[in-house]
Amino acid sequence: MVKSVDKVYEVIKNNYSNDWVNTKEIANAVGLSRNVISIYLSQLYKDGKLIKQNSRPVLWKLAQKDQPFQNIIGYSGSLKEIVKKCQESIVYPPNGFPLIITGPSGVGKSFLAKNIYEEAKKLHVIDKDAKFITLNAADYANNPELLSSVLFGYKKGAFTGANEDTLGLLDQADKGYFFLDEVHRLPKESQEKLFSLLDSGRFYPLGENEAAHQVNVRFIFATTEELNNFLLKTFVRRVPLNVALPAFKDRPLTERLSLIFNAFKEEARRTERQLHVENSVIERLTKNDAPGNIGAVENSVKLLCASAYTDNSYAKDIYIGHDAVEDNCVVINKEFDVNNYAPIKDSEYKLLQRLHEELVMDIGNNKDISDHILLLMKFLREVQYLKDTSLIDSIKTKVDSGIKDVLNKKYGIKLQLSYSEFEQLCFGISIYYFVQNNKFNMDKMFKNFEETYPRTMYIYQQFLKSINVDEQFQKFNTPWLFLLFKDKISLIESVQYTGIILAHGDSTATSIQSVVNNLCGNYIFEAFDMPIDISIYEINRYVQKYIKNQKDNDHKGIFVLFDMGSLTQMFSEIKKYSNCELLVINNVTTATALDVGIRIQRNDSFKQITKAANQFGLASGTQYYEGLSDSSNIVVSCMSGVGLSEEIKRMMLDSLSNKFEIITMDYKDLKQTLENHEQKFFDKTKFVVTTTDITTNLDINIINIYDIMEKDGYERFEKLLVSSGEQEPNIESLMNKMLKFFTIEGIKDRLQFLNPDVVIDEVQLITQKYQDYYDISLDGKTKLNLYMHLSLMIERMLVNSRKQDNPSVTFDDDKEKEFYSVSRTIFKGIELKYNFTVNDYEISLMYQLLHFYI
Numbered sequence: 001m002v003k004s005v006d007k008v009y010e011v012i013k014n015n016y017s018n019d020w021v022n023t024k025e026i027a028n029a030v031g032l033s034r035n036v037i038s039i040y041l042s043q044l045y046k047d048g049k050l051i052k053q054n055s056r057p058v059l060w061k062l063a064q065k066d067q068p069f070q071n072i073i074g075y076s077g078s079l080k081e082i083v084k085k086c087q088e089s090i091v092y093p094p095n096g097f098p099l100i101i102t103g104p105s106g107v108g109k110s111f112l113a114k115n116i117y118e119e120a121k122k123l124h125v126i127d128k129d130a131k132f133i134t135l136n137a138a139d140y141a142n143n144p145e146l147l148s149s150v151l152f153g154y155k156k157g158a159f160t161g162a163n164e165d166t167l168g169l170l171d172q173a174d175k176g177y178f179f180l181d182e183v184h185r186l187p188k189e190s191q192e193k194l195f196s197l198l199d200s201g202r203f204y205p206l207g208e209n210e211a212a213h214q215v216n217v218r219f220i221f222a223t224t225e226e227l228n229n230f231l232l233k234t235f236v237r238r239v240p241l242n243v244a245l246p247a248f249k250d251r252p253l254t255e256r257l258s259l260i261f262n263a264f265k266e267e268a269r270r271t272e273r274q275l276h277v278e279n280s281v282i283e284r285l286t287k288n289d290a291p292g293n294i295g296a297v298e299n300s301v302k303l304l305c306a307s308a309y310t311d312n313s314y315a316k317d318i319y320i321g322h323d324a325v326e327d328n329c330v331v332i333n334k335e336f337d338v339n340n341y342a343p344i345k346d347s348e349y350k351l352l353q354r355l356h357e358e359l360v361m362d363i364g365n366n367k368d369i370s371d372h373i374l375l376l377m378k379f380l381r382e383v384q385y386l387k388d389t390s391l392i393d394s395i396k397t398k399v400d401s402g403i404k405d406v407l408n409k410k411y412g413i414k415l416q417l418s419y420s421e422f423e424q425l426c427f428g429i430s431i432y433y434f435v436q437n438n439k440f441n442m443d444k445m446f447k448n449f450e451e452t453y454p455r456t457m458y459i460y461q462q463f464l465k466s467i468n469v470d471e472q473f474q475k476f477n478t479p480w481l482f483l484l485f486k487d488k489i490s491l492i493e494s495v496q497y498t499g500i501i502l503a504h505g506d507s508t509a510t511s512i513q514s515v516v517n518n519l520c521g522n523y524i525f526e527a528f529d530m531p532i533d534i535s536i537y538e539i540n541r542y543v544q545k546y547i548k549n550q551k552d553n554d555h556k557g558i559f560v561l562f563d564m565g566s567l568t569q570m571f572s573e574i575k576k577y578s579n580c581e582l583l584v585i586n587n588v589t590t591a592t593a594l595d596v597g598i599r600i601q602r603n604d605s606f607k608q609i610t611k612a613a614n615q616f617g618l619a620s621g622t623q624y625y626e627g628l629s630d631s632s633n634i635v636v637s638c639m640s641g642v643g644l645s646e647e648i649k650r651m652m653l654d655s656l657s658n659k660f661e662i663i664t665m666d667y668k669d670l671k672q673t674l675e676n677h678e679q680k681f682f683d684k685t686k687f688v689v690t691t692t693d694i695t696t697n698l699d700i701n702i703i704n705i706y707d708i709m710e711k712d713g714y715e716r717f718e719k720l721l722v723s724s725g726e727q728e729p730n731i732e733s734l735m736n737k738m739l740k741f742f743t744i745e746g747i748k749d750r751l752q753f754l755n756p757d758v759v760i761d762e763v764q765l766i767t768q769k770y771q772d773y774y775d776i777s778l779d780g781k782t783k784l785n786l787y788m789h790l791s792l793m794i795e796r797m798l799v800n801s802r803k804q805d806n807p808s809v810t811f812d813d814d815k816e817k818e819f820y821s822v823s824r825t826i827f828k829g830i831e832l833k834y835n836f837t838v839n840d841y842e843i844s845l846m847y848q849l850l851h852f853y854i
Helices: 004-015 023-030 034-046 080-091 109-122 144-152 188-200 253-271 279-286 293-311 346-364 369-382 389-408 419-434 443-452 454-467 471-476 478-493 508-520 536-549 567-575 590-601 606-613 642-655 667-676 711-723 728-747 756-774 780-799 814-834 840-850
Strands: 050-053 059-062 099-102 132-136 177-181 218-223 241-244 274-278 317-320 329-332 497-504 525-530 557-562 581-585 633-637 661-664 685-690 702-704
Touching: 004 023, 004 034, 004 059, 023 034, 034 050, 080 099, 080 109, 080 241, 099 109, 109 132, 109 177, 109 218, 144 188, 253 274, 253 279, 253 293, 253 329, 253 419, 274 279, 279 293, 279 329, 293 317, 346 369, 346 443, 346 478, 369 419, 369 478, 389 419, 389 454, 419 478, 443 454, 443 478, 454 471, 454 478, 471 478, 497 508, 497 536, 497 590, 508 525, 508 590, 525 536, 536 557, 536 567, 557 590, 557 606, 581 606, 590 606, 633 642, 633 667, 642 661, 642 728, 667 685, 685 711, 702 711, 711 728, 728 756, 728 780, 756 780, 756 814, 780 814, 780 840, 814 840
Parallel strands: 099 218, 099 241, 132 177, 177 218, 274 317, 497 525, 497 557, 557 581, 633 661, 633 685, 685 702
Antiparallel strands: 050 059, 274 329
16 A cells, blocks of 8 residues: 555655645645645655755755765766766776875865765675775875785784784775875885786785785775875876865855755754854855865864854754844754755845846836846846855856857857956856745746847857756846847847758758858857658757747748758648748758848848749759649659659640649659648649549549540540630640650550651551541540550561461451541551551451441
8 A cells, every 4th residue: 555655755756856846835736734744745855755955935856866976065066077087987897997086185085985985886896795995194104114014914924023924905905995095105115016906906915925915906096295296107107087176165155055064964963953053154164265174164163063062052952153043044953955055145035036027127118238237237246245256167167168169159149248247147147056946936037038039048048058958047047148148139139030950960950050150140040950860740849849939920931941851841840830931941051041041131021032042943942832832733643753743744834824833743742741731731733643543531633644545534634624724725735745655655665666756646647537537536545555556557567568478358348348448548658658558457457446436
């Protein structure tokens, strides 16, 4: 049976996986009273399933389980890269590799070493029973021989007092970790023995010359000194990794606070008291720059607690500081969460709240951007004391990189920030790390900025994302947009179109985007580099999300340039979610993108840009209308290939009045287009001509070209063309051309001597003479059979003109005799031309073909 506390945990997990949430919200979601929920939350906190933030109200969040080195303050902050390197030293096959931890006294070198050992056990690269052996070389600085014996062990009789074989610390550390602190105090002889051990895994105890000891030890060294000043180069070269821990004063303010709170928490646990620490005490401790670093801070905290405890040892609550009252102190007990604490007070929150409200109001009143900047500068001046140099320096590096890689290189925006302006921007961004995000609902301001400065906000968010991917970070830092872009905002917002470049490959689209945006000196295009095997629907997810961000309803139009794919599909998919005018250009190049970009920048009309795009040449297809075409059209799609479709299109253009656009499509594309679109898409399509039958739920006429050769099919074909305004003689001309074409296609491989293109004219003339004489109209299928038969007959006559082995034939009734006489007259022309005589047998075959019609 599922416990109630587990149900509460599941509700938080499913509904607030990455969010801070207060007790009341959880109570409402679970449907229990606040008091009962508080009990369950406290239990989950004790079990390590939740973390809490000591704010008002108290906030709860899911604990991130199994984060590497998660009990080291700064593991995901200033020590993130150090932690990553330490992990690499643990997991690198087959047995990791040694490392040296450097840094001044008291920065946590020993603590990091022990955590590396614990992490190695957690990752199962060493046994859970493997040992962590520690030696401080400074303890033996005046007795190098004793150090060597302790380190390497010794053989009985190696020196006076060596009464038995004794294992050294290295033997004890076999299959585990050996931490050698103050390694710079190690004598050169011992260093030489150590680097030999690092090479071979073998060493000789003191007094032993024959049997080497073989061990598998992972080494961690630590020193407060410069490596090259005290250690042999040959030794240093064998230790590939050096990580330098920063001094306490060089850690970000948030981490300094966490370290201070951790020290107070330890004293609260030790004294079993609740500590009320005045804010000014905490502020003084954050500025501690004593040589002992974290150790010195911990000692200062211990002395403060000891003094307060001595004055009031029987009280459950101990007050540290002269003015440790409720609104001016931090309450710390043994369950206090040392992380996620906001170091600013209510007065600063009020300043921030006022800043947000005034910005929203001024934007609504259309005040000048310079007025917004003055508001921001005033706020920063009022909170100068929050400046954290180390935090700001780390932000500067990221901001500088974001400006170069995102704004300059990608979007072509060249900023002109002075040093002081750059400093102000970084200070403003740093304030995020001091606040409790739940204090502010940024949605209103964020939406206000998006609506007022949609294009600037978009690239600003891309810039902020390059600094920190956290969504709350990006929302909270919305106001500093004015400090970053200043007078560039009007330039960025002046672009009235949405431009998108899509291309397959790792950097094809972004390369074109970078060139065009930089040459235009403005953000014209966004680009998306896509995998080679991406589908049209996945591509459109990119486009849809971007257009939604761009608030395209306020724009004059959208231009989508892509490298390959179905022009029609791309257009119709985008049109599903955008009401703007749309131009889609296929086979994008830098030149075409630049041409469109320049026209967008100078604010040409949509029609002007479209007209220019249509002149890019056959290599670049364009579409700017909704549906298969913006004019009346006939679709031709032959299963046998585009070549046949193009030939039929040519015959149509030659014969008909050109009132229609003739569109050829690959057969597979036609089927997909019919399946994926609604009736409206084919509104201007008169009919579809194919070489096979296709079924569809759409109300669209589809004609098999071979059916046209028969009477019913031809009449349907003719009716469709006539109802569309086509003239009957033109339709007849088209029919004759198609018959001629299909005859030539049918006989070209069967005629050995005659030229099909020449003989077809002869057979068409013969057929027409029969129709004229008997006053009949043959259907296409009969004509096609006649054309085929006559073409092959003429070649047979040429080949067999001297042979007399044909069966004798008699024409008995008057109808047959008349046909025989008429045929002799009709064939007279080709007999003279080719010097043969059409025999009676061939005339009788002709009679069999035509006797139903005469």
